[in-house]
Amino acid sequence: MTIDLKTIKHISKLSRISVDDAKANKLAGDLNSIFDFIEKLNELNTDNVEPLTSVAETTLKSRADEVKSENIRDQILKNSPDENEDFFVVPRVVE
Amino acid sequence: MTKDNSEYLIERRDNVYEVVIGLEVHAQVTSNSKLFSSSSTTFGAEPNTQVSLVDAAFPGMLPVINEYCVKQAIKTGIGLRAQINKRSVFDRKNYFYADLPQGYQISQFKYPIVGEGTVVLDMAHGQKEVGIERLHLEQDAGKSIHDMDPQNTLVDLNRSGVALMEIVSKPDMRTPDEVSAYVKKLRSIMRYLGTCDGNMQEGSLRADVNISVRIKGSDKLGTRCEIKNVNSIKFMQMAIDYEANRQVDLIEEDKTIDQETRLFDTKKNETRSMRSKEDAHDYRYFPDPDLLPLEVTDEFIEKLKADIPELPDDKKKRFIDEFKVSAYEATILVSDIDTAKYFEEVVAKMGKNRDMKLAVNWITGELFAVLNNKNLEITQSPISAKNLAKLINLIKNGTISGKIAKTIFELMIDGDIDPQIIVEKKGLKQESDPKALEALIDKIINDNREKAIEYKNGKEKLFGFFVGQAMKASSGKANPQLINEILKKKLQ
Numbered sequence: 079m080t081i082d083l084k085t086i087k088h089i090s091k092l093s094r095i096s097v098d099d100a101k102a103n104k105l106a107g108d109l110n111s112i113f114d115f116i117e118k119l120n121e122l123n124t125d126n127v128e129p130l131t132s133v134a135e136t137t138l139k140s141r142a143d144e145v146k147s148e149n150i151r152d153q154i155l156k157n158s159p160d161e162n163e164d165f166f167v168v169p170r171v172v173e
Numbered sequence: 174m175t176k177d178n179s180e181y182l183i184e185r186r187d188n189v190y191e192v193v194i195g196l197e198v199h200a201q202v203t204s205n206s207k208l209f210s211s212s213s214t215t216f217g218a219e220p221n222t223q224v225s226l227v228d229a230a231f232p233g234m235l236p237v238i239n240e241y242c243v244k245q246a247i248k249t250g251i252g253l254r255a256q257i258n259k260r261s262v263f264d265r266k267n268y269f270y271a272d273l274p275q276g277y278q279i280s281q282f283k284y285p286i287v288g289e290g291t292v293v294l295d296m297a298h299g300q301k302e303v304g305i306e307r308l309h310l311e312q313d314a315g316k317s318i319h320d321m322d323p324q325n326t327l328v329d330l331n332r333s334g335v336a337l338m339e340i341v342s343k344p345d346m347r348t349p350d351e352v353s354a355y356v357k358k359l360r361s362i363m364r365y366l367g368t369c370d371g372n373m374q375e376g377s378l379r380a381d382v383n384i385s386v387r388i389k390g391s392d393k394l395g396t397r398c399e400i401k402n403v404n405s406i407k408f409m410q411m412a413i414d415y416e417a418n419r420q421v422d423l424i425e426e427d428k429t430i431d432q433e434t435r436l437f438d439t440k441k442n443e444t445r446s447m448r449s450k451e452d453a454h455d456y457r458y459f460p461d462p463d464l465l466p467l468e469v470t471d472e473f474i475e476k477l478k479a480d481i482p483e484l485p486d487d488k489k490k491r492f493i494d495e496f497k498v499s500a501y502e503a504t505i506l507v508s509d510i511d512t513a514k515y516f517e518e519v520v521a522k523m524g525k526n527r528d529m530k531l532a533v534n535w536i537t538g539e540l541f542a543v544l545n546n547k548n549l550e551i552t553q554s555p556i557s558a559k560n561l562a563k564l565i566n567l568i569k570n571g572t573i574s575g576k577i578a579k580t581i582f583e584l585m586i587d588g589d590i591d592p593q594i595i596v597e598k599k600g601l602k603q604e605s606d607p608k609a610l611e612a613l614i615d616k617i618i619n620d621n622r623e624k625a626i627e628y629k630n631g632k633e634k635l636f637g638f639f640v641g642q643a644m645k646a647s648s649g650k651a652n653p654q655l656i657n658e659i660l661k662k663k664l665q
Contacts, residue, residue: 092455094269129460138465143204143241146211147225154221154229154330164220165318165327168271172319172326 081109179298181348182389183421190424191389192417193397194352194382195306195344198359199337200369201313201377202245208312208336209236209279216375220329228334230274235463242336243467245368246286246310247477249338252362252484253305255290257474261309263464266456272315272328280339282458285309286467292342292362293486294354295504303355304343313337332376338369344383344394349410356380356406357508361485365510379404384413385430386420395420396430400437400444412437416444488513496520502533511551512536515558522562528569535565539582555586564592572596573603574653605652607659610643613651614659617642628664636660 083099086106090097097105151164160167183190207214210227227234250257262284265277287308294301315333317326340359346352360371360378371378380403385395400416403409416435423430435444483491485507492503492513507513519532540561544551564581567573573581573596581595596602604610617639618625628635643656 088455092267092269092457132462132465134465136465138238138467140238140240140243141211143206143239144211145206145213147206147213147223149222150226151219151221151224154224154226157229160325162327165329166221166271167322167325167327170319170324170326171271171317 081106081113183417185421185425189389190386190421191347193344193385193387193394194346194413196342196352196355197381198340199379200340200363202242202336202338203368203370204239204242204245204336206239207334208239208242208310210334214335218331220331224330224333228330236279242310244477246308246338247474248366248481249363249368250287250308251478251481252366253290253292255305255308256288258284258286258288260284260466260468261286262466263461264458265461266458268456271326272317274330274333278312279461280311281309292355292358294351294358296354301351303345306341306343308338308340311337311339349413352409352413353406361508365482365484373405376404380409382409382412384416386417396432399434401434403437408437408439411442412444415442496529498529498533505537515551518558519562522559523566526569528565531565531568535561543586555589557589560585560589560591567592567596571603571605573601576649577601577603601650603652604647604650605655607655610651610655610659613646614643614663617646618663625664
C-alpha cells in the first residue's frame with residue numbers, strides 16, 4: 079500500500095487537520111515508511127483468525143439502568159468556544 | 174376499509190417504473206439512563222443539564238454499557254422474529270459534527286446484536302412481509318439548533334449518548350402505503366414490548382429512507398439515494414413521491430443518478446443533495462478499543478423470551494377467535510397497545526351478555542372521534558372503559574335507544590359520569606311499553622289522517638314521517654323498533 083498526496087489530502091480533510099503541500103509531501107514519505115514496515119505483517123496467513131479487539135482476558139462490564147449523574151452544566155459549558163449560559167456555541171453549521 | 178394502493182407505479186412514455194424502498198429506522202430505547210453513561214434520558218429537560226463527562230467526551234472518560242438497553246434491543250429482536258446474535262461488537266463510526274463531541278459515534282457495524290427477521294404488514298389487499306436486515310445498538314448525537322442565533326449554531330448535548338436501535342429493513346417496500354404500514358407496525362411492536370415509546374414528535378422514532386427506481390419487472394436494483402432523518406410518516410410518503418419522480422425523470426433524460434445523501438425540505442416539498450455529506454460514507458469503522466465484545470448467553474435470551482407479552486399479530490388472531498370481530502376491526506383494535514387494553518377492559522366489564530359489535534362500533538366510532546377532537550390518547554380518555562361498558566349494556570338490554578345513547582355519551586364526557594345516573598336524572602329511559610306507544614301512535618295517525626290515507630294509497634316514503642312524529646312526540650325516548658312494528662300494523 080502506498081500513500082500518495084491525494085490520500086494525504088483526503089485524510090487531512092476527514093480529520094480536519096490542515097496540511098500544506100510541503101508538509102503533505104513529508105508526511106507521505108513518513109507514512110509510507112511506516113506502512114512498509116507494517117506490510118511485514120501481511121506475510122502471516124490470518125484467513126481464519128477473528129480480529130482481536132482487546133488483549134484483556136475479561137468480559138464486557140455492564141451497569142444497571144440507574145441515573146447517577148447530576149447537572150454539571152456550568153462545568154461542562156466552560157469548554158464551549160463561545161459564551162452562552164445554556165448552550166455550546168459553534169460557528170453556524172446549516173445545510 | 175381504508176383505501177390503500179397495492180401498486181405505486183410511475184409512467185413515462187411507454188415505460189412503467191416501480192419504486193424500491195428500504196428504511197433505516199432509528200428508535201430511541203426506552204431507558205432511564207444513557208447507553209454508556211448514567212445521565213438521565215428524560216425528554217424536554219433544560220439544555221445541557223443531562224450531560225455527564227462521558228457524554229461531553231472529556232478525555233479519559235470510559236463508556237460502560239447499560240445492561241437494560243441490551244435487554245431492550247434483544248426483546249425488540251424477538252418481537253421482529255429475528256436472529257439474536259450472542260456475540261456482537263461495538264465499533265467507532267468516525268465523522269466530525271458539532272453535536273458529536275467524541276468525533277465518532279459508538280455503533281455496531283460488522284457484528285450487530287440482532288440479525289435477520291420479518292415484519293408482517295396488514296394491507297387492505299392482503300398481508301405483506303418485509304424483511305429485517307439487522308438491528309444494532311448505537312449512541313444518539315446531540316441536537317443542533319440553527320434558528321435561535323443568526324450567526325451561530327447552538328448545541329444541546331442532552332440527547333448525546335442516549336441509546337438508539339437502528340433497524341434496517343431489506344429493500345422490500347414498493348409503495349408509500351407500505352412504508353406507512355411498516356413504520357406503524359414497528360412502532361406498534363415496540364410499544365407492546367415497551368422498548369421504544371414511538372413518539373415521533375419528540376424524535377423517538379425517525380427514519381432514513383433509501384429509494385431507487387427500476388423498470389417494473391426488472392430484478393436489478395437501481396442507484397439509490399438516501400433521504401436523511403425524516404421524522405413523520407406523512408413526510409416519508411411525500412419525500413418518496415418527490416424522489417421517485419426525480420429519479421425517473423433523470424433516467425428518462427438519459428442522465429445518471431448519483432448515489433448520494435439528500436434531505437427532504439418540508440416547506441418546499443422537495444429533496445436536495447446534502448453536499449456536506451460528500452465524504453460521509455467514509456466512516457473508517459473500527460472496533461472500539463474502550464469496549465469488549467458484547468456476549469450474551471442462551472439463558473439470558475431465554476429469560477427475555479419468557480417475558481415477551483402477547484404481540485399485535487397474536488392478539489389480533491385471539492381477538493378474531495375469541496371475540497368474533499372481523500380481521501379489519503381486529504387490526505384497528507390491536508394496532509395500539511393502549512387501545513387493545515381499553516377494548517379488553519370494556520369487554521370484561523360488559524359481563525356475560527356482551528355485544529362485541531356495539532363495543533367495537535362505540536370505541537372506533539364515538540370514542541375515537543372524541544379523542545381526535547380533544548387531541549387525547551386513549552389512556553387519557555374522558556370516559557372510562559367501565560362506564561362505556563355500562564352505556565353499551567344499557568343499549569343492549571333495551572333501556573335506551575342508540576340515539577339516546579349518543580346524547581348520554583356527550584353528557585358522560587364531562588367528568589366520566591355513570592350513564593345509569595344520567596338516564597335516571599334526565600328521565601331518558603326508553604319508552605318500551607306497547608300500550609303507551611300505541612296510544613301515542615293512534616293520536617299521530619288521527620292528527621294526520623290525510624297523510625295516512627296517502628300512505629295507504631302507496632306513498633310509502635311517508636312512513637319515515639310517521640316515525641319522526643312518534644319520536645318527536647316521545648322526546649326521542651320511544652323504542653324505535655316497537656314504533657316501527659306498531660306503525661306498520663296500524664297503517665295497514
